[in-house]
Amino acid sequence: GAGVSQSPSNKVTEKGKDVELRCDPISGHTALYWYRQSLGQGLEFLIYFQGNSAPDKSGLPSDRFSAERTGGSVSTLTIQRTQQEDSAVYLCASSQGGTGGETQYFGPGTRLLVL
Amino acid sequence: GQNIDQPTEMTATEGAIVQINCTYQTSGFNGLFWYQQHAGEAPTFLSYNVLDGLEEKGRFSSFLSRSKGYSYLLLKELQMKDSASYLCACPPPGNNRKLIWGLGTSLAVNP
Numbered sequence: 001g002a003g004v005s006q007s008p009s010n011k012v013t014e015k016g017k018d019v020e021l022r023c024d025p026i027s028g029h030t031a032l033y034w035y036r037q038s039l040g041q042g043l044e045f046l047i048y049f050q051g052n053s054a055p056d057k058s059g060l061p062s063d064r065f066s067a068e069r070t071g072g073s074v075s076t077l078t079i080q081r082t083q084q085e086d087s088a089v090y091l092c093a094s095s096q097g098g099t100g101g102e103t104q105y106f107g108p109g110t111r112l113l114v115l
Numbered sequence: 116g117q118n119i120d121q122p123t124e125m126t127a128t129e130g131a132i133v134q135i136n137c138t139y140q141t142s143g144f145n146g147l148f149w150y151q152q153h154a155g156e157a158p159t160f161l162s163y164n165v166l167d168g169l170e171e172k173g174r175f176s177s178f179l180s181r182s183k184g185y186s187y188l189l190l191k192e193l194q195m196k197d198s199a200s201y202l203c204a205c206p207p208p209g210n211n212r213k214l215i216w217g218l219g220t221s222l223a224v225n226p
């Protein structure tokens with residue numbers, strides 16, 4: 001089926017505004033990840049969902065960041081009161097969610113610019 | 116803890132062979148991934164090694180030595196389109212889904 005999709009592809013917002021980023025994983029994938037990547041930097045893990053288990057939120061940089069995954073499929077990453085340092089590409093990935101090392105498939109990302 | 120090291124940048128010539136190294140330190144081992152990321156695009160999966168040795172996929176091969184905590188990605192017959200960042204990643208022990216990522220090796224292929 002289709003790959004991981006994300007929306008919007010680009011988002012420009014003003015400092016202090018809230019933003020919502022959406023991720024549609026590959027159908028049937030039970031694991032979903034959010035990452036952040038600043039220009040020229042590596043991937044920074046934010047949060048991980050696996051089935052109905054409690055998400056691993058250990059990578060969220062502050063309490064302004066939150067994420068939900070409804071119905072075990074679509075996920076929304078919300079950034080409240082955005083700051084300029086939040087500007088980055090936000091990448092979503094999904095995997096089958098089995099045991100052992102798993103291949104993660106990435107969406108095209110949302111490029112967020114906070115003015 | 117877990118640490119992954121790879122060179123920051125490499126340069127090679129079209130048609131040549133290049134080897135991109137990755138070393139990791141971990142208290143356990145659950146395999147090693149290589150991803151390719153073109154500028155402005157998302158990472159795409161290249162290979163996954165869990166056993167020692169060389170695995171070949173066309174022009175790209177990946178090697179693993181668990182005893183040495185070492186892997187490399189070998190790119191043959193380089194093409195201009197191979198210019199990209201190559202990311203090495205390992206799942207940490209006890210949680211084999213949350214990958215720990217290296218910072219990536221930026222490869223420039225020149226004519």
